[in-house]
Amino acid sequence: MADASKFSQLRDAHWLDAKSVRFWALMLLLVDLFPIIFRLLTGDGLIDRNGMPFGGDYISFFAASRLALSGHAADAWRPELHHAAETAVFSRDLGYWAFFYPPPYLLLCLPLGLVSYGWSAVIALGTTTGLMLAIVRTWLARMMVGVKADGARAIWLPLIAFPGIWMNIACGQNAALTTAIMAGGCLLLQRAPVASGLVFGLLIIKPQLALALPFVLAASGRWKTFFAAGVSAFALCLAAWLVFGTEGYLAFFANSALARATLDQGFVDAAKMQSLFGALKTLGLPNVVAYVAQILLAGIVLARAGWIAVRLRPDALAFGALLASASLLVSPFLLDYDLLMIVLPLGWLILTGVREGFRPYEKLLCIWIFLLPAVARGLAEIVHVPLGALSVCLLFWLVQGRMAKTADMNMSAVLKPST
Structure with missing residues (x-):
């Protein structure tokens, strides 16, 4: 009997109520902040004790901006010159x-290089994070209609x-x-x-995250949105050409060979990659196997997402959850920080569960996916188990399953005879 009770606690997780969610979210926030603060306090200014600049990858964007502002935009895609610009930022x-x-x-x-590196990083990261939080908060608020006040308040701290x-x-x-763009x-x-x-x-700035977009929009018959997205992407490309010229585009395409080599030859740590391609590379499988598997997965995900969009006609928020989870599975080049976008399907999944009731083990699975960005790379490095791609597949499966269940519930309500 005791074993059955423990089993029930895992299956239903009734202990995970609004109060406990707020407490554990606060503890997690402190854990989130600690490494960032520690690196700043123990480093040499904006360079940490391991010789990494504050913001890591941000130095690439900052150096590219400085090159463009000096009239040498094409040099951002010339590794030797771009490297020299990065070296000049800290004179080392x-x-x-x-x-x-x-x-x-x-x-x-372009504007990033107008101020010093530190201020630039704080302003850019603060602005984009604030924008994302504001839009995602609006996203979640729309789903909270009918949710008890205690449950609604519990969502902000997490x-x-x-x-x-x-x-x-x-x-x-x-x-x-990119998450703000998707949510918006x-x-x-x-x-x-x-x-x-x-x-x-605007997702043309990171096109690998937009691969699912045209397929799902077309499948759902949202043609106004489909063509407007194409016009927007083209306009942004045209604006970039007017500013940087043909030389900029030629340099970008010439640099694409290095980008492909980065993916194929493991210049990016496979443990950092969260796609199926990266998972299979972590397990030591050859490129051809990883690419074929990635293509097959993309085809299955797009077919399923398209079928749901056509048959179930999800509302805008459910559509967003479907689109975001599909987008994360389709691209072979997905890194751990890109997992921020799971906040959209995960938020939809949790709040739908709050309204309609959670399925068995759904709460526990949501906790795992919530923690995924913090643990995916470490698990891949330490135990060589690439759980990132499997977990995103799990998220997509939960989202589409929840949509099908909701559609069945709505249909049952329509067909139920009146009394």
């Missing part, structure tokens, strides 16, 4: 952080404590911006489809 060689982003992203990076936010800040990356496009989808597409088109 700290290593090399490549710049593989397309010209539209450099357009957004949002701020979400490890993906602090992972992105520690890495000096742009996942907060979904929020506008129902009421302003053209504006939604214009926002979605």
